[in-house]
Amino acid sequence: MSENNQIENNDEVVFYEHKSAQKKKLPQGRAPSAQKARTVVITKNTKYDSARIASKKASGQKKTAPKNRAKKYKLSKKRVVLNVICSILSVVMIITGTGSIFAYTYFNRINYEQVDTDTSSNVSKPSSKLKDNSDISVASGDPKTDAYSGTLLSDPDILNIMLFGADTRKGEDKGQSDTMILFSIDTKHKKLKMLSFMRDTFVDIPGYESQKLNASYTFGGASLAIKTIQLNYGIKIDRYAVVDFKSFKKIIDTLGGIDVELSEDEVDYINWQFWINNQEEYKNAVGDYKESVRESLKYQWLYDEAARNNPIPKNELTFTENKDGELVAKVHLNGQQALWHSRNRGEDLICSGDDYERTKRQREVLGIIINDLKASSLTTILSVIYEIGPMITTNLKTSEITALATNATTYLKYDLVSQSAPVSDNIGVDFYYSGYDYPVYVDGYMIDCIVIIDWNKFRQKIATFVFETTPSELTENTE
Numbered sequence: 001m002s003e004n005n006q007i008e009n010n011d012e013v014v015f016y017e018h019k020s021a022q023k024k025k026l027p028q029g030r031a032p033s034a035q036k037a038r039t040v041v042i043t044k045n046t047k048y049d050s051a052r053i054a055s056k057k058a059s060g061q062k063k064t065a066p067k068n069r070a071k072k073y074k075l076s077k078k079r080v081v082l083n084v085i086c087s088i089l090s091v092v093m094i095i096t097g098t099g100s101i102f103a104y105t106y107f108n109r110i111n112y113e114q115v116d117t118d119t120s121s122n123v124s125k126p127s128s129k130l131k132d133n134s135d136i137s138v139a140s141g142d143p144k145t146d147a148y149s150g151t152l153l154s155d156p157d158i159l160n161i162m163l164f165g166a167d168t169r170k171g172e173d174k175g176q177s178d179t180m181i182l183f184s185i186d187t188k189h190k191k192l193k194m195l196s197f198m199r200d201t202f203v204d205i206p207g208y209e210s211q212k213l214n215a216s217y218t219f220g221g222a223s224l225a226i227k228t229i230q231l232n233y234g235i236k237i238d239r240y241a242v243v244d245f246k247s248f249k250k251i252i253d254t255l256g257g258i259d260v261e262l263s264e265d266e267v268d269y270i271n272w273q274f275w276i277n278n279q280e281e282y283k284n285a286v287g288d289y290k291e292s293v294r295e296s297l298k299y300q301w302l303y304d305e306a307a308r309n310n311p312i313p314k315n316e317l318t319f320t321e322n323k324d325g326e327l328v329a330k331v332h333l334n335g336q337q338a339l340w341h342s343r344n345r346g347e348d349l350i351c352s353g354d355d356y357e358r359t360k361r362q363r364e365v366l367g368i369i370i371n372d373l374k375a376s377s378l379t380t381i382l383s384v385i386y387e388i389g390p391m392i393t394t395n396l397k398t399s400e401i402t403a404l405a406t407n408a409t410t411y412l413k414y415d416l417v418s419q420s421a422p423v424s425d426n427i428g429v430d431f432y433y434s435g436y437d438y439p440v441y442v443d444g445y446m447i448d449c450i451v452i453i454d455w456n457k458f459r460q461k462i463a464t465f466v467f468e469t470t471p472s473e474l475t476e477n478t479e
Helices: 050-059 069-107 213-233 245-254 264-276 280-284 287-302 335-342 355-374 378-391 398-406 455-467 471-478
Strands: 158-167 176-186 191-197 239-244 258-262 327-333 415-421 431-433 450-452
Touching: 158 213, 158 245, 158 455, 176 213, 176 355, 191 213, 191 355, 191 455, 213 239, 213 455, 239 245, 245 335, 245 378, 258 264, 258 335, 258 355, 264 287, 264 327, 264 335, 280 287, 327 335, 335 355, 355 378, 355 415, 378 398, 415 455
Parallel strands: 158 239, 191 415
Antiparallel strands: 158 176, 176 191, 258 327, 431 450
């Protein structure tokens, strides 16, 4: 926090003699009435001569009656109102000052890092693979040709926060990001939305050759990744937050773990990861040899009953059919186990799956955390923010975090919806997978990726999910 409210009072409080403190003269035949005891504060600045008063008493000098009792009453009432106003202002100042200190103490622990996300200077360039762009339709499938050049879509009632899960390993600066989720707080439609951008989507990366989306984070961290998302998907990213895998584990442990419904294969995957990552032969292997060691040790694990039931005792779990017809069991996961589950995209002979399954698991874990917080008090939510603050890097300002935390109990009551971009069922409609029949090359090498068929139509679908309106309607409403 850049500024703190401070209350300083180095001035001495002084009470001066008021005109009403002069002696009063009572009418004849009227006895003095009983007066309430008054406390008089005398300071060095009070012009109060006790000797003079004692002299007047000895001489029998009488008090003079007040000339206007009504006027005296009005003056007293005004002073009461003034005192009340001053008291209220003092309380407000104290609360404001305390609030600033409170916000600084709780939210300044979060790592603030401003990044450049301006895409106005990024002009879409034709791909070098295309000889003649004059006869190419807008739906060329080439990200450089189809890059978004209009005004980025936004809505003042919808806050779009880009969440990155970073895999930063020793010796790496920015690392990789296998988790790219747009988290939208939609106060207009009273919804919380999660949109997973598929990391293998073939996109235009500003300043680089077209590549997979997750390469943008490797090349330029959160800044370049946000620019890439804005340039290709046409949505304004308001804020971002980065959590690396080590911090993710700590966050889950800070929350006391989470309860997740797991299939038998998903339990196997967690137990397999626990076992293989504790094998010295595997830990000491490097390069391509590490993968061959992993595969050879897999058969040892498959026939080791004790290993297959540790740390999660699968043989003690009861699997029942869920609403989707899958056999699952509710399992309490700690931070490390939740991380392995979130990164699970399948393992040969152990667990089926792909990157779509992984993004689904990531959204489910985030949804479980949100649902757990729904039953929490504001005090609990603030405590969680205080604990996990140092594990998060963001460009959310302290004032913005304070506002979000204050309204958290309201936002957590919103419906939670999520999907991937593109949706897996829309293969052949929104996208196709590259391969020998539809090759895509980067630096002379053929890569496996997701190719968007028509970026303009695809952006329409993204806008419909995030803003629940068409891009044209959104533009008209914001002009």
